[in-house]
Amino acid sequence: MTGPLFTINFRRASWEQNRAAARRRVLVLGxxxxxxxxxxxxFGLFGLNCALMQTxxxxxxxxxxRFQTVRAAAPELSxxxxxxxxxxxxxxxxxxxxxxxxxxxxxxxxNARLTALVINPDRSLVPAEQRRLRISGSIRTTGERDRLxxxxxMIEALRKDPVFSAGYQNIKLVSSRVPDSGxxxxxxxxxxxx
Numbered sequence: 436m437t438g439p440l441f442t443i444n445f446r447r448a449s450w451e452q453n454r455a456a457a458r459r460r461v462l463v464l465g466x467x468x469x470x471x472x473x474x475x476x477x478f479g480l481f482g483l484n485c486a487l488m489q490t491x492x493x494x495x496x497x498x499x500x501r502f503q504t505v506r507a508a509a510p511e512l513s514x515x516x517x518x519x520x521x522x523x524x525x526x527x528x529x530x531x532x533x534x535x536x537x538x539x540x541x542x543x544x545x546n547a548r549l550t551a552l553v554i555n556p557d558r559s560l561v562p563a564e565q566r567r568l569r570i571s572g573s574i575r576t577t578g579e580r581d582r583l584x585x586x587x588x589m590i591e592a593l594r595k596d597p598v599f600s601a602g603y604q605n606i607k608l609v610s611s612r613v614p615d616s617g618x619x620x621x622x623x624x625x626x627x628x629x
Contacts, residue, residue: 538599547574
């Protein structure tokens with residue numbers, strides 16, 4: 436005997452309701468798990484941020500503690516008013532020296548070579564003397580009849596430049612020497628700015 440040719444399911448509406456309810460339960464369960472996962476990630480990030488802030492705060496507290504112990508152990512610094520004035524003058528003139536040295540590099544001829552640059556060569560404590568500048572160098576004099584002429588032109592350029600000559604009443608040639616060298620003719624010079 437063979438089975439029936441067809442069957443009629445009289446409970447189809449009930450089966451569809453059960454299927455829809457199961458689908459809803461799966462969606463609610465998936466949403467709940469996703470919500471719990473996002474909350475866990477958020478609280479985890481807050482926890483990491485809190486731990487990092489505690490570490491940074493502890494490091495900052497140690498740094499402050501170290502600074503306070505060093506400060507307490509350091510001897511009290513008392514400066515003479517003249518020393519304070521000298522330090523303030525040096526700090527304020529950094530930009531001025533930068534401008535002067537930049538202009539010096541622009542004025543210096545291409546055939547010249549700077550060998551020494553000394554600020555306050557006599558180590559004077561008088562503020563007016565502390566701005567003194569001594570420039571030593573050499574200049575090639577190829578093709579010049581008067582070997583000192585390029586040095587004189589350079590000194591004139593230094594005197595005429597308003598940025599470099601600011602604060603100097605006198606820019607003069609202190610010494611010059613023509614070395615006995617078999618190579619290129621040159622003049623060694625020392626210029627002093629006061």
